Amino acid sequence: MAEKYVGKRIKRTEDPRLIKGLAHYVDDIRLPDTLHVAFVRSMYAHARITSIDTSEAASMPGIVAIYTGKDIAEKIGPVPCAAALPDLKVPDYRVLATDKLLFVGHPIAAVVGTDKYAVRDAVDHVAVEVEELPAVVHVIDGVPTTPVIHEHFGDNIAYKLTSGEGDIEAALKTADRIVTQKMIHQRLAPIAMEPRGVLARYFPGEEELTVWSSTQIPHLLRTQLALMIGIPENKLRVITPEVGGGFGSKLNVYAEEALLGWISMQLGKPVKWIESRRENVAATIHGRAQAGTVEVGVKNDGTITGLRYNVIADLGAYHQLLTPAIPTLTGLMLSGAYKIPAIQMNVTGVFTNKMSTDAYRGAGRPEATYVVERVMDVVARELNLDPVEVRRKNFPAASEFPFHTATGLDYDSGDYDAALDKALDLSSYQKLREEQAKARAAGRIMGIGLSSYVEICALGPSQAMPAGGWESATVRIEPTGKVTILTGASPHGQGQETSFAQIAADELGVDLNDITVIHGDTGVVQYGIGTFGSRATAVGGTAVLIAIQKLKEKASKIAAHMMQCDAARLSFEAGCYSKQNAAAAAATGTSEPVVPVGEGPAGALNEVPVPSNGRDKLTIQEIALAAHVAKEIPPDTEPGLSATYFFEPKNFTFPFGTHVCVVEIDKDTGETKIVKYVAVDDCGKVINPLLVDGQVHGGIVQSIGQALYEEVIYDDQGQLVTGELMDYALPKASQIPWLETDRTETPSPVNPLGVKGVGEAGTIGATPAIVNAVVDALAPYGVTHIDMPVRPEKVWQLINAN
Amino acid sequence: MKQAININVNGVDQRAEVEPRVLLVHYLRDVLGLTGTHVGCETSICGACTVLLDGQAVKSCTVFAVQADGANITTIEGLAANGNLHPVQEGFWECHGLQCGYCTPGMIMTSTQIVDRNPNPSREEIRHGLEGNLCRCTGYQHIVEAVEYAAKKASA
Numbered sequence: 001m002a003e004k005y006v007g008k009r010i011k012r013t014e015d016p017r018l019i020k021g022l023a024h025y026v027d028d029i030r031l032p033d034t035l036h037v038a039f040v041r042s043m044y045a046h047a048r049i050t051s052i053d054t055s056e057a058a059s060m061p062g063i064v065a066i067y068t069g070k071d072i073a074e075k076i077g078p079v080p081c082a083a084a085l086p087d088l089k090v091p092d093y094r095v096l097a098t099d100k101l102l103f104v105g106h107p108i109a110a111v112v113g114t115d116k117y118a119v120r121d122a123v124d125h126v127a128v129e130v131e132e133l134p135a136v137v138h139v140i141d142g143v144p145t146t147p148v149i150h151e152h153f154g155d156n157i158a159y160k161l162t163s164g165e166g167d168i169e170a171a172l173k174t175a176d177r178i179v180t181q182k183m184i185h186q187r188l189a190p191i192a193m194e195p196r197g198v199l200a201r202y203f204p205g206e207e208e209l210t211v212w213s214s215t216q217i218p219h220l221l222r223t224q225l226a227l228m229i230g231i232p233e234n235k236l237r238v239i240t241p242e243v244g245g246g247f248g249s250k251l252n253v254y255a256e257e258a259l260l261g262w263i264s265m266q267l268g269k270p271v272k273w274i275e276s277r278r279e280n281v282a283a284t285i286h287g288r289a290q291a292g293t294v295e296v297g298v299k300n301d302g303t304i305t306g307l308r309y310n311v312i313a314d315l316g317a318y319h320q321l322l323t324p325a326i327p328t329l330t331g332l333m334l335s336g337a338y339k340i341p342a343i344q345m346n347v348t349g350v351f352t353n354k355m356s357t358d359a360y361r362g363a364g365r366p367e368a369t370y371v372v373e374r375v376m377d378v379v380a381r382e383l384n385l386d387p388v389e390v391r392r393k394n395f396p397a398a399s400e401f402p403f404h405t406a407t408g409l410d411y412d413s414g415d416y417d418a419a420l421d422k423a424l425d426l427s428s429y430q431k432l433r434e435e436q437a438k439a440r441a442a443g444r445i446m447g448i449g450l451s452s453y454v455e456i457c458a459l460g461p462s463q464a465m466p467a468g469g470w471e472s473a474t475v476r477i478e479p480t481g482k483v484t485i486l487t488g489a490s491p492h493g494q495g496q497e498t499s500f501a502q503i504a505a506d507e508l509g510v511d512l513n514d515i516t517v518i519h520g521d522t523g524v525v526q527y528g529i530g531t532f533g534s535r536a537t538a539v540g541g542t543a544v545l546i547a548i549q550k551l552k553e554k555a556s557k558i559a560a561h562m563m564q565c566d567a568a569r570l571s572f573e574a575g576c577y578s579k580q581n582a583a584a585a586a587a588t589g590t591s592e593p594v595v596p597v598g599e600g601p602a603g604a605l606n607e608v609p610v611p612s613n614g615r616d617k618l619t620i621q622e623i624a625l626a627a628h629v630a631k632e633i634p635p636d637t638e639p640g641l642s643a644t645y646f647f648e649p650k651n652f653t654f655p656f657g658t659h660v661c662v663v664e665i666d667k668d669t670g671e672t673k674i675v676k677y678v679a680v681d682d683c684g685k686v687i688n689p690l691l692v693d694g695q696v697h698g699g700i701v702q703s704i705g706q707a708l709y710e711e712v713i714y715d716d717q718g719q720l721v722t723g724e725l726m727d728y729a730l731p732k733a734s735q736i737p738w739l740e741t742d743r744t745e746t747p748s749p750v751n752p753l754g755v756k757g758v759g760e761a762g763t764i765g766a767t768p769a770i771v772n773a774v775v776d777a778l779a780p781y782g783v784t785h786i787d788m789p790v791r792p793e794k795v796w797q798l799i800n801a802n
Numbered sequence: 803m804k805q806a807i808n809i810n811v812n813g814v815d816q817r818a819e820v821e822p823r824v825l826l827v828h829y830l831r832d833v834l835g836l837t838g839t840h841v842g843c844e845t846s847i848c849g850a851c852t853v854l855l856d857g858q859a860v861k862s863c864t865v866f867a868v869q870a871d872g873a874n875i876t877t878i879e880g881l882a883a884n885g886n887l888h889p890v891q892e893g894f895w896e897c898h899g900l901q902c903g904y905c906t907p908g909m910i911m912t913s914t915q916i917v918d919r920n921p922n923p924s925r926e927e928i929r930h931g932l933e934g935n936l937c938r939c940t941g942y943q944h945i946v947e948a949v950e951y952a953a954k955k956a957s958a
Contacts, residue, residue, distance in 0.1 A: 011895055018903030019891045019910065021838020021878030028837035117823070193842050193850060193904040193938050244840070244904025245938050277843040493902030493939050690898045697941030698901065725847040725936070733932035733942040738925070762941075 005502035005512055009690040012498045013512070023242040026197035026214050027274045034199070035064055037260060037273040038119035040109040040126045041283065042101035045135035045353035045718020046147065049099055049108070049128065057111060057125040062118035065267065066126065067259075068109045069096035076258050077228040079318065082466035083325035088159045091150045091351075093318040095228075095255035101130065102149060102317035103354050104720045105282025110259055112271060135353040135718030139314050140184060140291040149317060149351045158315055158349040159324055163331040165406040166342025171306025175297025181378050184787045185367045187289040187314065187712040188705075189728055190360045194244020195275035196284055198257050200264035210237045210523075211261050216246045216490055217530035220467060221253055222522045228258040229265070236261075240520030243492030247702070248359035249284050250492070251532040252321045281723050286712055287360020289314035290327065294371045298379050302390040306342040309334055309371055313349045316356035322363075323356045324349050325466065329364030329456070335405035336372030337416050337454045337656060338394035343406040353718040359532065361702060362763040365455050373451045373768030374785070377775065381784065387772070388424065391452050392417065398746075411454065411654040412748050412756075419680045419744045420452055423658035426742055427678040432662060440780060445665040445799070447777025450658065451769035457683075457757030458653040458750065459533030469649065471535065472528045473543035475504065475551050476642035479628040481621025483508060483515040488528015489540035490520045494759060495691045496536055500544050502687055503753070507548040508620055509575025526644060534655075534757030537687060542751040543647035550643035555623045558641075561634040562626060563615060577623065579616040653748045653756035657681035659700075661769040665777050670796025672708055672774055674737040679766070681741070684748040684756035692758050696741050699762015705731045706763075707770035711789050807871040811836070812880025820867050826860075827851045829867035830877060838878040838907045842936070849935030852908035853877050859915040861934070878907035881914070889952040890914050899948035901939035909935050913949045921957045923949065 017023040054066040072095065079093040097108050109126050113119040136144050136156055143156055150156075172178060192214075199212040209231055215221050218238040226233035243250065256273055264271045275284070292311025296304055313327040331345035376394075380387040396403045398415040405411065423429075432448050439446040462469040472488035485500055501515040518524060528540075552572065559577035560567035570577045623641065626632050630639035662676035679696055686692050709729040713722045722728040747754030767788070774790050775783055783798050804819040811834060818833050830836045830853070839862060842850030846864040853862045854876040881888045890913045893899065900906040909932070916923055916931035923931065928949045929942070937945060 011898065014903075015895045015900065018900055018906055019878075019887070019894050020882060021836070021907045023903055024837070025840070025904065027831075027841075030835070030837075116828075117821070191938055193848065193902065193936065194840070195842075242903065245902040247938070274841075277845065277848075495901065694898050694901055694940055694944055697943045698939045699941075701941035702938070724845050725843040726845050730936050730938065732936065733929040733946065734926075736929070736942050739941065739943055 005505045006687050008688065010498060010502055010512070010688055011690065012495050013501060014495065014497045025194055025242045025244055026199055026212050029199055029212055029241060031199070031201060031270040034270040034272050035112050035114060035267065036116040036119050037263065037271050038111050038123045039107045039279070040111065040123050040128065041279065042097065042104055042106035042108060044101050044130060044132055045104055045137070045714070046133040046149070047101045047130035048133060049097065049101065049130055051129040052109065053127040054109065056127070057122040060118065060122045060125060062114040063111065063122050064114065065112040066109055067096065067263065069094060069098040072096060072262070073098050076262050079255050080224050080253055080321060081319035081323065082321050083319065083323065084466065085159050085161060085324055088324055089153050091318050095259050104718065105279065105355060107255055107283070110263065112263060112267065137352060137714050137716060137718045139312050139350045139352055143312065143348065143350050149353060156351045158351055160348050161328065162344065162346050163328065163407070164344040165408055166306065168306050168308050168342045168344040171342035172295065172297040172308070175305045176300045177382070178295055178297055179375065179379050179382055180293055180295045181375055181785055182293045183371060183374060185288040185290040185370060186788055187357070188287045188360055188710050189281050189712050190247040190249035190284070190287060191280070191728070191730060192245030192247055192249055195277060195280040196250065196254065196256070197274040198260040199270060199272045200260040201270040202264040202268060204268050208235045208237065209261055209265060210239060211257065212239045212241055213257050214243050214250055215240055216243070216250045216492060216532050218490055218520050218522050219488065219527050220530060221257065224253040225258055225261055229262050237523040240490055246492050247361040248287065248363055248532060251359050251530065252285055277725060278723050281728055282720055283355060285320050285358035285360070286316070286355050287357060287363070288367060289357045290330065290367050294375050296375055296379060298383070300383065302379065302383055302385050302393040304338060304340050304394050307334060307340050308344045310346045313347055314352050314354065314357060315349050316352055316354045318356050320356040320358045322466070323358050326357065326359060326364040330368045332407050332409055333365045333368035333454070333456055334372060335407050336369060337452045338372070339396050340406055354714055361699065362760045365760070366764050366767055369451070369453045369764050370768045373453065374771065377772045378784065387450050388420070388429070391420065391450065409456065410651060412651055412750050413746050414454070414654060414656050415744065415746050416452060416656055419656060419682050420658040422742060422744055423660050423678055423680040426680065426740060427660040427676065429660065445667055445777045447663050447773040447775070449661045449769045449771065449773025449776055451765050451772065452658045453765035454654050454656040455760060455764045456652045457534035457655055457760070458538030458649055459535045460652045461649055468529050470529065470646050471540035471543045472526050472644065472646045473540065473547040474526055474642060474644040475544065475547040477551070477620065477624035479625050481514065481624055483510055485515060485517045485544055486525040487517060487519045487540050487544065488525060489536040490528070490531045491536060492531060494531065494536060494695070495688070496540070499537060499687045499691060500541060503541055503544055504548060507545065509573065510620065534759040538653055538748070538751055538755045538757045539647055539649055541687070541755065542753055543645050545753060546647055547643045547645035550645055551641060554637065554643065555620055555641060557637055558623050558627055558633050559618050562618060562632055575620050577618050577620070649750055651750045653684065653750050655681065655683045655756040655758060655761055657761065657765055659765050659769040661773040663770070663773040663777055665774070665795060667799060670792035670794070670799060672790055672795060674704065674770065677737050678740045680744060681758065681761050682744045682746050683758035683761060684746060685754035686743065686745065687755065693741055695758045696762050697739055699760060700739055700766040701731050701736055702763045703766030704736060704770060707767050707788055708790050805868050807868055809870050810874045812877060822866060822868050824867045825863055826865040826867045826870050827862035830862060836877050836879050840904055840907060842905065847936065848905065849912060850905050850908040852911040852935065854911055854915070859912050878910060881910065888914065889955040890917060890949065892955065893948035893951035897944050897948040897951055899940065899945045905935060905937045909937060909945060913952065916949055917953045917956055921953060923953055
């Protein structure tokens with residue numbers, strides 16, 4: 001019996017190169033004669049360019065070329081937006097600004113030179129004269145009518161959209177009371193630890209361009225770059241080397257990627273650009289940035305009758321790949337973990353003089369979860385009920401799945417009570433409440449917060465996606481018996497080199513170390529979609545599984561041929577095909593007798609081990625060799641042993657769970673400290689618990705960042721004032737409590753692995769638990785809501801208000 | 803005007819001429835080709851560029867190469883001895899202390915100093931020691947466990 005890998009805490013096969021410092025991120029790839037690129041970027045939120053003088057910069061040592069918007073305006077197509085919404089206004093987003101500057105960080109000119117210090121020096125000597133314009137910055141309290149950012153549109157509204165099912169007016173009328181709450185989801189910066197980077201090399205003889213980019217979507221990027229630059233797609237190769245985190249920020253097509261490719265084609269040399277952290281905060285997509293008011297109708301017993309969310313989404317100056325679509329995901333998830341008969345979202349997408357918002361880990365769903373989970377606490381408070389009971393009251397029962405929501409989704413499977421019970425049990429919820437009463441009596445400020453979340457993962461069926469929602473895999477067994485997996489997913493820290501190998505090792509009965517998982521190279525891997533939306537394992541892993549099943553169908557035919565029996569008489573175990581004996585075959589109803597084959601093997605090469613006709617066992621490695629040597633395969637069978645499968649999921653998956661957070665607040669400083677955190681997540685079947693724990697931990701800590709520390713701040717003039725990690729506060733190790741994690745396991749019926757996805761669970765589920773705990777702590781001070789981030793000064797002011 | 807420097811890097815004496823403004827991290831990466839040391843923020847906040855300079859963990863993005871003249875530098879590439887992983891490297895692997903791996907070399911270098919200074923650190927002491935290194939993937943918990951693993955292993 002071969003060792004089984006799925007379900008075990010297997011340490012990662014990708015780690016040795018990473019812990020030795022021998023991995024290759026984009027900036028670690030060295031090509032001879034590489035030129036370096038640096039960008040001149042806007043220091044203004046909104047301005048009209050009156051002149052650009054590059055002459056002084058161009059004369060500096062080592063400078064090879066300088067390109068401005070005018071030079072390339074018509075030569076490179078616009079930065080693409082793949083989101084399609086009714087009446088969506090899509091601005092023409094040129095890779096370099098042509099006449100107006102619309103946000104701090106907007107690229108103006110590309111400076112190319114022989115040394116990376118020289119190009120940064122020269123950037124400071126490009127003289128850009130502008131006429132400054134007033135900026136559109138704050139949209140929380142309404143949409144500014146002047147100035148108009150894109151003048152030809154007439155106003156700053158990119159789109160308006162209403163979504164949801166059921167008669168919301170009627171539903172709210174049946175309620176005993178209406179509860180409303182205004183909430184802000186502050187603008188965040190994803191901050192992958194590796195900033196973006198691009199290396200492009202044009203081969204003039206072959207007329208081929210290779211682009212190395214730190215991206216989550218190599219194939220989609222290749223398609224879009226081919227269209228932007230005008231190079232045939234089959235002459236463009238995108239390689240994703242090691243990628244140092246993405247969190248959605250690299251699920252995009254950026255101006256710099258097209259520019260670098262184009263510049264390499266102009267100069268016939270490799271060109272490299274590595275984003276500085278300041279550029280990263282200013283000109284890599286942001287996330288969240290919604291402000292809205294939620295209204296729920298509620299019966300006196302806590303039953304929710306309807307929910308309406310009116311929201312303004314701050315989109316930034318331009319649309320990146322998915323910018324306008326992100327709030328639509330919020331609309332989809334407004335039912336949360338609850339039965340709500342009528343739901344409506346009215347969203348207004350607004351242009352502002354800021355960097356575009358787009359998919360940041362969770363992408364629209366953290367906002368929905370925050371709205372629903374915060375308002376459940378507001379309802380509990382108004383009705384004087386325990387937050388646990390309000391949640392339980394509105395859960396669908398496990399027997400009600402698949403469960404249709406008034407947002408138009410069908411939740412695949414779930415047992416919300418089970419996850420809630422487990423979280424309450426693990427956190428000793430009742431004891432915590434007793435402890436809280438004592439703490440309050442002693443003058444301490446302690447709060448307990450809950451969040452029972454549902455997320456939408458495994459994105460997704462192609463019908464619901466902008467550009468394909470399937471994923472691909474090719475599995476081959478090489479002549480020497482080693483297994484190669486090519487996946488269209490593009491892991492960048494999630495560990496699928498390991499988890500996909502686990503799936504394959506079990507299915508093929510081979511050793512984990514005999515499997516290599518290759519990804520992120522369009523010259524090697526069949527077309528794929530990429531890694532985002534907690535999809536890689538649920539969609540890409542399923543593609544691997546089914547490709548293996550296809551491969552084994554072929555292998556069993558060859559095995560049957562070689563053993564001169566019917567394939568149905570073969571059993572497969574521990575990587576070995578065996579003839580079943582007659583009794584076993586009869587017991588399993590398989591057919592007899594052996595089907596005679598036309599000709600036996602003859603004249604095999606000496607070094608090729610050809611089994612005798614009398615043999616009744618063959619390993620899959622022996623069959624792989626035979627399939628390549630091709631002397632002993634059935635006449636109607638292609639040589640070689642590989643299979644490709646493109647898996648199209650029929651639905652999304654819906655992971656869920658309950659998190660419990662306990663905070664203590666320092667009365668003197670207003671500082672919030674998380675003293676206990678319990679997370680019970682259900683992501684369906686688990687391939688590797690170690691990796692799942694890692695995903696959950698990381699997600700929760702990004703939630704802690706949003707809840708307590710992080711915010712991208714533009715001042716009234718639209719100047720970015722959190723442009724470095726000195727100002728943009730990421731959570732540190734010392735600020736994070738011990739996270740107690742556990743799971744329930746409700747398999748997904750959507751894919752044969754039963755997995756749901758876990759990459760975003762923490763960022764979706766945790767934020768409201770933390771803020772609910774803070775509001776609960778401050779309840780004695782009359783506080784009913786507090787907006788994120790919950791900074792000490794904000795809390796101190798609330799404590800000291802009276 | 804270039805300046806001559808002599809630096810011992812991972813046990814090997816290296817001579818070079820560099821501009822005085824060249825950062826130590828760029829000298830290591832671009833002159834010596836030791837690309838395991840990463841640049842994450844350029845403001846000494848994130849710690850991805852951490853190396854040991856005469857045994858002290860420093861952020862090589864805010865040290866000039868000329869300041870390291872005459873010093874002994876250890877980078878991530880020099881940590882494994884004779885092909886055997888350092889206990890901290892082993893801990894990161896065993897405890898899943900890394901995901902994307904970008905902060906990892908700096909995290910590991912800082913962690914070696916934590917364990918060197920305190921063979922039996924508490925979780926709080928480990929977290930305090932890691933304050934100058936940011937990780938966006940792991941949420942730090944597995945890193946804390948990795949350091950605990952290394953401390954146990956080193957003192958065993």
